[in-house]
Amino acid sequence: MPETAPDPMTTASEDIRVVAAESPLRDVMGGASRWEVPVHEHGFVALVDSMPRLVPEGQTADQAIVQAARVSYGHGTRKVHEDRGLIRYLMRHRHTTPFEMIEFKFHVAMPMFIARQWIRHRTANVNEYSARYSIVPDRFYRPSVENIREQSRSNRQGGDDPVDIGTAEAFLAYLERTESHYAEYEQMLEKGVSRELARIGLPVSAYTQWYWKCDLHNIFHFLSLRMDPHAQQEIRDFANAMYALIKTIVPVACEAFEDYRLGGMHLTSLEIEALRTGEPLATENRREQAEWEAKRARLGIE
Numbered sequence: 001m002p003e004t005a006p007d008p009m010t011t012a013s014e015d016i017r018v019v020a021a022e023s024p025l026r027d028v029m030g031g032a033s034r035w036e037v038p039v040h041e042h043g044f045v046a047l048v049d050s051m052p053r054l055v056p057e058g059q060t061a062d063q064a065i066v067q068a069a070r071v072s073y074g075h076g077t078r079k080v081h082e083d084r085g086l087i088r089y090l091m092r093h094r095h096t097t098p099f100e101m102i103e104f105k106f107h108v109a110m111p112m113f114i115a116r117q118w119i120r121h122r123t124a125n126v127n128e129y130s131a132r133y134s135i136v137p138d139r140f141y142r143p144s145v146e147n148i149r150e151q152s153r154s155n156r157q158g159g160d161d162p163v164d165i166g167t168a169e170a171f172l173a174y175l176e177r178t179e180s181h182y183a184e185y186e187q188m189l190e191k192g193v194s195r196e197l198a199r200i201g202l203p204v205s206a207y208t209q210w211y212w213k214c215d216l217h218n219i220f221h222f223l224s225l226r227m228d229p230h231a232q233q234e235i236r237d238f239a240n241a242m243y244a245l246i247k248t249i250v251p252v253a254c255e256a257f258e259d260y261r262l263g264g265m266h267l268t269s270l271e272i273e274a275l276r277t278g279e280p281l282a283t284e285n286r287r288e289q290a291e292w293e294a295k296r297a298r299l300g301i302e
């Protein structure tokens, strides 16, 4: 790479028309190389880049959503004439592509069991640390004592209240034994076992890292699933960190996301009918009935 980057304003070929910005621009990350939020003892979510990165002074990156939407709607649109209203309209009506015009790139360090859940989100571009090529760092996730949860009775996938202190201590001792495999991992490397095989004895509490780039529409989809109380607490901690990072860059879109997605509620046609008539939900399915009860409680219906 050249030592100093060429100035495109002066070096662009004659075929390229370089158009200067109409007004002064500001960096949405304030000139920083990264914004980092620590998560647990060894993890983090760091925002390393944003598209757009430069926006007109006095504006947020939300303007890229508006700019894209106006291409579709044109200037003739009368009803959605102001930017915040337009973004909220797009969110409510699931006009999603303008949100795809914004992208964020993150550097994340997380335990492997979280990475397994996270990688299921297929619309991102990912480059992960290679434990075939490099040595796995000696870092492991351990929940705090109050976060060692007992098995939920209502949700087979979840955990609820903390376990008693004796059980918590036994659990931490169990984790410590799995972590002690690290010394053997190092010995195997010294004996010449390949990294790609030596690593397979390590626990899934070991950390991995990746660069994760995704557009805002799909980030909102990720966040709506992974900030939800049904998601595992540990991935929620990472999702919340990600949300905190993007919220200052696209505050209007995030406000609409909170109002219409995160804080919103989906009603089935059976539920609408029960609400309209005051009759019980027309199903024998107990899980569906429990979900309706939870929604009624949220709606403040006795």
Ligand SMILES: Cc1cc2nc3c(=O)[nH]c(=O)nc-3n(C[C@H](O)[C@H](O)[C@H](O)COP(=O)(O)OP(=O)(O)OC[C@H]3O[C@@H](n4cnc5c(N)ncnc54)[C@H](O)[C@@H]3O)c2cc1C
Pocket (backbone or CB within 6 Å): 120, 121, 122, 123, 124, 157, 218, 221, 222, 225, 226, 230, 231, 232
């Ligand atoms: C609380 C919770 C529990 C879960 N439990 C399990 C479990 O027990 N077992 C398990 O295997 N998974 C589980 N998952 C993972 C889940 O099934 C999804 O794989 C994950 O949430 C990613 O969702 P997605 O496919 O919508 O997201 P993304 O992959 O980010 O995709 C976003 C959207 O793009 C579209 N899309 C992407 N790829 C395709 C495609 N190939 N074809 C068509 N449309 C596509 C879809 O509309 C999709 O919703 C769980 C997830 C959550 C949140």
